Amino acid sequence: MTDAYTGDRIILKDLGFYGYHGLFAEEKKLGQRFFIDLELGVDLTEAAETDKLSAGISYADIYDTVKASFESQPMRLLEAVAQNVSVALFDGFEKINWIIIRIRKPEAPIAMVRGEVAIELQRVRKAK
Template sequence: MDKIILTGISAVGFHGVHDFERKNGQSFSVDVEIGLDLSKAGKNDELNQTIDYSLVVGMVINILTGPPVNLIEKLAELISEDILNNFMQAKSVSVVIHKPEAPVGAEILDVAVRIERVR
């Protein structure tokens, strides 16, 4: 299956189970892979034959900067639902949420979750 891949969509959000996370905020980064047929777009060179990347980025940013949730799993679910509900040509979506500043009691490079949903 063909894929549109967007990597490193970043914004500050106020998500987490701790009060200080919701007060201070922190950086989140999102990677999205959308499975769809890109053959018509490749042949016809028309935007209406694919998914407009800027719309996907805007949707992700709106969710990251929107109302707080406790878990990055919930953020991933919200993003995948939004993509599948708004782009009928999307057959599948994979969403990775990175939370590099997660308060885990040790220095780490990243905490992330990946979900995959198929229509």
């Protein structure tokens, strides 16, 4: 990991969603479960020192943004889903400096007895 992904972070793990993302017709028709793990780089100093809700970011608002982005349109690739979620989080929360997002697909249509497939993207807010 690079130095860009250091410091304070908000972590949301095992966020479960049902979606219709995938390459195959069955995936698009029947859907399946997906799980998202997030690490969001945010300076939490003010929230830690003041104990004020307004100094932080609402976890519920983060979840709602992820859910809306995840469910907005079916995609073929998990990479595209993760990119859309990352863009929505950067657009919705100015305090987020970087994002690590992992999307897991436990029922991927491959011949495996146990396990899951996953992708992980790491994104840094682009300078304006």
